[in-house]
Amino acid sequence: xxxxxxxxxxxxxxxxxxxxxxxxxxxxxxxxxxxxxxxxxxxxxxxxxxxxxxxxxxxxxxxxxxxxxxxxxxxxxxxxxxxxxxxxxxxxxxxxxxxxxxxxxxxxxxxxxxxxxxxxxxxxxxxxxxxxxxxxxxxxxxxxxxxxxxxxxxxxxxxxxxxxxxxxxxxxxxxxxxxxxxxxxxxxxxxxxxxxxxxxxxxxxxxxxxxxxxxxxxxxxxxxxxxxxxxxxxxxxxxxxxxxxxxxxxxxxxxxxxxxxxxxxxxxxxxxxxxxxxxxxxxxxxxxxxxxxxxxxxxxxx
Amino acid sequence: xxxxxxxxxxxxxxxxxxxxxxxxxxxxxxxxxxxxxxxxxxxxxxxxxxxxxxxxxxxxxxxxxxxxxxxxxxxxxxxxxxxxxxxxxxxxxxxxxxxxxxxxxxxxxxxxxxxxxxxxxxxxxxxxxxxxxxxxxxxxxxxxxxxxxxxxxxxxxxxxxxxxxxxxxxxxxxxxxxxxxxxxxxxxxxxxxxxxxxxxxxxxxxxxxxxxxxxxxxxxxxxxxxxxxxxxxxxxxxxxxxxxxxxxxxxxxxxxxxxxxxxxxxxxxxxxxxxxxxxxxxxxxxxxxxxxxxxxxxxxxxxxxxxxxxxxxxxxxxxxxx
Numbered sequence: 251x252x253x254x255x256x257x258x259x260x261x262x263x264x265x266x267x268x269x270x271x272x273x274x275x276x277x278x279x280x281x282x283x284x285x286x287x288x289x290x291x292x293x294x295x296x297x298x299x300x301x302x303x304x305x306x307x308x309x310x311x312x313x314x315x316x317x318x319x320x321x322x323x324x325x326x327x328x329x330x331x332x333x334x335x336x337x338x339x340x341x342x343x344x345x346x347x348x349x350x351x352x353x354x355x356x357x358x359x360x361x362x363x364x365x366x367x368x369x370x371x372x373x374x375x376x377x378x379x380x381x382x383x384x385x386x387x388x389x390x391x392x393x394x395x396x397x398x399x400x401x402x403x404x405x406x407x408x409x410x411x412x413x414x415x416x417x418x419x420x421x422x423x424x425x426x427x428x429x430x431x432x433x434x435x436x437x438x439x440x441x442x443x444x445x446x447x448x449x450x451x452x453x454x455x456x457x458x459x460x461x462x463x464x465x466x467x468x469x470x471x472x473x474x475x476x477x478x479x480x481x482x483x484x485x486x487x488x489x490x491x492x493x494x495x496x497x498x499x500x501x502x503x504x505x506x507x508x509x510x511x512x513x514x515x516x517x518x519x520x521x522x523x524x525x526x527x528x529x530x531x532x533x534x535x536x537x538x539x540x541x542x543x544x545x546x547x548x549x550x551x552x
Numbered sequence: 553x554x555x556x557x558x559x560x561x562x563x564x565x566x567x568x569x570x571x572x573x574x575x576x577x578x579x580x581x582x583x584x585x586x587x588x589x590x591x592x593x594x595x596x597x598x599x600x601x602x603x604x605x606x607x608x609x610x611x612x613x614x615x616x617x618x619x620x621x622x623x624x625x626x627x628x629x630x631x632x633x634x635x636x637x638x639x640x641x642x643x644x645x646x647x648x649x650x651x652x653x654x655x656x657x658x659x660x661x662x663x664x665x666x667x668x669x670x671x672x673x674x675x676x677x678x679x680x681x682x683x684x685x686x687x688x689x690x691x692x693x694x695x696x697x698x699x700x701x702x703x704x705x706x707x708x709x710x711x712x713x714x715x716x717x718x719x720x721x722x723x724x725x726x727x728x729x730x731x732x733x734x735x736x737x738x739x740x741x742x743x744x745x746x747x748x749x750x751x752x753x754x755x756x757x758x759x760x761x762x763x764x765x766x767x768x769x770x771x772x773x774x775x776x777x778x779x780x781x782x783x784x785x786x787x788x789x790x791x792x793x794x795x796x797x798x799x800x801x802x803x804x805x806x807x808x809x810x811x812x813x814x815x816x817x818x819x820x821x822x823x824x825x826x827x828x829x830x831x832x833x834x835x836x837x838x839x840x841x842x843x844x845x846x847x848x849x850x851x852x853x854x855x856x857x858x859x860x861x862x863x864x865x866x867x868x869x870x871x872x873x874x
Contacts, residue, residue, distance in 0.1 A: 303871065356571075
C-alpha cells in the first residue's frame with residue numbers, strides 16, 4: 251500500500267527558529283490527525299506537504315509522488331482548507347466556489363454542477379446566492395471546506411477546521427467532514443490541537459511537539475487502551491491499599507487525585523473491593539474510565 | 553460516532569477532468585478582464601469611453617487633412633523673433649502614434665487617462681487577495697506563484713492594450729480607409745503597424761507591472777491606485793524640473809535626470825521603437841535627449857526585474873507567515 255505521506259528527516263527553519271526538526275513519519279492511507287499544541291509545527295508540515303513551503307532539508311512524498319520544489323501537479327490531487335478566514339466577502343458562495351473550481355482546472359459547466367451539488371450536501375439553500383460577507387462563522391467554514399473538495403481531490407488537508415466554531419457548529423462540521431469524505435473516499439489529513447476532533451474523524455493520529463514527531467498510533471487502539479482502566483478514589487492508608495493490590499499482581503498508579511488500575515475483567519472490581527477491606531480503606535468511587543486521549547496527549551505534551 | 557451523509561452516486565463518482573496549467577492561468581486572467589466591464593466599474597467604463605471619444609477626435613482631426621499621418625516635421629520658431637536662428641531653435645518630428653501617449657497639454661495625448669485607468673484596474677488586483685487571504689487558496693491550486701502573478705497581470709494588460717494599441721490601430725485603419733484601402737498603403741506602412749503594436753504592448757505591460765507592484769506593496773486598493781498615479785506623475789514632474797534647471801546651467805549629463813521618471817523612460821523606449829529622436833520641453837526649447845540604448849535598456853530591466861522580484865518576494869513572505 252502506498253503511504254499517504256512519507257516524510258524523511260524533514261527540517262524547516264524560519265531564520266533561527268526550527269518549525270520542523272528532523273521530522274520523519276510514514277502516514278498510511280485513511281484519515282490522519284496531526285495533533286499538537288499551537289506552534290508545534292503542524293501547519294508548517296501541512297504547507298510543506300502541499301508544496302507551498304520548501305523544506306530546508308529532507309524529503310517528502312505525497313500520494314506516492316516525490317515533492318520537489320513547489321510541485322504544482324500534485325495539487326490537482328489535493329484539496330486544502332486553511333486555518334484562517336480566507337474567503338472573499340464580496341463574492342457569493344456560488345461565485346466563489348465556481349471560481350475555485352475553475353482555478354483548480356475544472357470547466358465552467360463542471361464547476362457549476364459540482365458547486366451546487368456540494369453546497370446541497372452542506373445543506374446550504376438560498377443563502378448560497380448571498381454575499382459571503384453576510385455569512386455566519388459556520389457557513390464560512392462550510393464554504394472553506396467546499397472549496398477544498400470542489401475538484402474531487404484524493405486527499406484533503408484540513409487545517410484547524412473547527413477553529414472559532416461554537417459546540418453545535420463544531421459537531422456539525424465534523425459530521426459533514428466525515429460524511430463527505432467517507433462517501434467520496436477522500437483521504438483526510440486533519441491538523442488540529444483539539445483532541446475530540448481527532449477522535450471523531452481520524453483513524454490514525456500523529457502527535458507533534460516542538461517540530462518533532464512524538465507519537466504515531468491508531469486512534470482506536472489509544473482510546474481502547476485508555477478505556478481499559480478503572481479509576482478508584484479511596485480514603486485511608488493508600489500505600490497499604492497499593493500493597494494489597496500488588497499481592498494480587500495488580501498495579502495501581504497514583505495520579506495525585508485518583509488511582510488508575512488496569513481493567514482485566516469484571517473480577518478486577520472484586521479484587522479492588524477486597525484490597526480496600528484488607529487495607530482498612532474507604533472506597534468512595536470506582537468506575538471504568540471514560541477518559542479518551544487526553545491523558546496520552548497530556549503525558550506527551552507535558 | 554461517525555455519521556455518514558447522504559451523498560449521491562454522482563457526487564461519489566465525480567470526475568473533475570482538470571485542464572492544464574496554462575489554461576488555468578489564462579482562464580483566471582480572462583475572467584478578471586471580463587469583470588472590468590461590469591456595471592459596477594462605472595469609473596473605469598467612463599475612462600474607456602473618454603479614451604475612445606478622444607480617438608474619434610484624432611480621427612476627425614486627421615481626416616480633415618489638418619495633420620499629416622503618421623509624422624510631421626515641426627520647429628519651435630513660434631517662441632523666437634523671426635530672424636533668430638540660434639541653438640535653441642530646433643526641428644523635430646511629431647508623430648501621431650507617439651503623441652497619442654503624451655500628455656493633454658503637450659499635444660493632446662491621453663497619458664493621464666491611461667495612467668488613471670491602470671491605477672484603478674491594478675490597485676486591488678493582488679492587494680485584495682492578500683488582505684482577505686484568498687491568496688493562500690489560489691496558491692494551493694495547481695498553479696505556481698509565477699502563474700498567479702501572470703494571471704493577475706493578464707486582465708490589466710488586456711485592458712490597457714484595449715486603450716493603447718487598439719485605438720492607435722483604429723487611427724491607422726482610418727488613415728488607410730481615407731487612402732482608399734489600397735494594398736500599397738499596408739506595404740508602405742507595415743513597420744508603422746508593427747511599431748504601434750510593439751509600443752502598445754510595451755506601455756501596457758510596463759504600466760501593468762508597476763501597478764501590480766503598488767497593489768502588492770500597499771494592499772489597500774485606494775492607496776495603491778493613488779500611489780501609482782503619484783509615482784508616475786510625481787517622478788515625471790520632479791525629473792522635468794531638475795532637467796530644466798540643469799539645462800539652464802548647461803550642466804552635462806542633465807539627460808540622465810529623466811531616468812528617474814518612469815514615464816520618460818517608457819517614452820524614450822517608445823521613441824526608440826519608432827526610431828525617432830526624443831525631445832523634452834524645458835523652457836522655450838524642446839531639448840534633444842541623448843541616452844544610449846544600453847543605458848536605457850539597463851534602467852528598464854532594473855525597473856521590470858525589481859517589480860517582478862518584489863511581488864514574488866512579498867507573496868513568498870506572506871505564505872511563510874500565513
